[in-house]
Amino acid sequence: MKCNSCGGKAVVQMRQHKLALCANDFLEWLPEQVERFIKKYKMFTRSDRVLAAVSGGKDSLSLWDILWRLGYSVDGLYIGLGIDGGIEYSDQSQRLTEKFASERGLQLKVVCVPEVYGETIPDMARRTTRGKTKPCAVCGLTKRHIMNRIAYEGGYDVLVTGHNLDDEAAALFGNTLNWAAGHLVRQWPVLEANQPGLARKAKPLCRIYEREMAAYAMLRGIEYIYEECPYAVGSKSIYYKELLNRMEADRPGAKLSFYISFLQAKENGLFAPHADPKVEQLHSCPTCGQPTSAPGECAFCRMTIKVK
Amino acid sequence: MSVKLILRDKEFTVKPGMTLRDALSKIDVLPESVLATRQGEMITEDEILKDGDEIKLIAVISGGYANAAIETVLLR
């Protein structure tokens, strides 16, 4: 197969765009696409201070690399979860993230959950009803709290995450199967900081296929953690991604159009804001200041106070 | 006469002469879920696999965002 740009040998074929590219052209093309979506969804500009949440995985490290190459001023935030799973998952991913940052001379903030909150995520989960079966809910709550805190305290204009199109389409698929109105109302490439204590958030990779992100990391020579978090095994999001990829195999572009037509439908007013039952009654947590749906302390502060 | 495909700790063998795309469908791996390399070089699905080829498949689908749905709610 030939590169559509230079006629050389293609290494990546993107059926959904009817496009095949060689390594060099692909490495140029992908950041251009990301830049296009940053502008299209008004995510941030070059005068903004950006904080990238990085996990050591292919998506977040590639995102950081791309934003850095595009000339944005972007620092990284790594959250150490204390997950071992027999593969030293957290230690490995932290090591790779630190290596990535130092090779590029980039600023990395590290928040180590066991050091700051006295317990690893799996330990914290075992103590709470929320995490009896899987630590993911506790983990999500903790990450979200720390991301907000660091972005807010550090005076960053926006926090970016490495969610790719497959992540977004899988979340959309799950939310649609459940007609989860609140989630559908909020899902968007940018989440405004419309409450005190919240950071503005953006997902610059929301229209890039997961496979393309892996190809970028490989071709760019980014060393990322290939192993999964042990708790991701059998997760619903992986199951949804598989279903969508089955469709994609028969109908190239299926998952992209699923996501894009959702965004368009939303722009045309398909989802009324009042379909979100949580939107009205938000309160400020007296301990951390972040918004919570009920008066009193937020779920995160209640959880960590029990631990202390 | 065979072609070897390796995905994580699994090994598959197929006959030479078929395309990567056909080989993936034979071993029931979704083309969207992997990248394929031969001698460290990424290859596209139309590539014909030759006798003695060893194809490394890199899984690209991660559940690192196992809580993607949850995050969408919480990260508001």
Ligand code: SF4
């Ligand atoms: S799979 Fe679960 S525990 Fe692991 S990082 Fe993701 S949310 Fe956290």
Ligand SMILES: [Zn+2]
């Ligand atoms: Zn080219």
Ligand SMILES: [Zn+2]
């Ligand atoms: Zn709180």
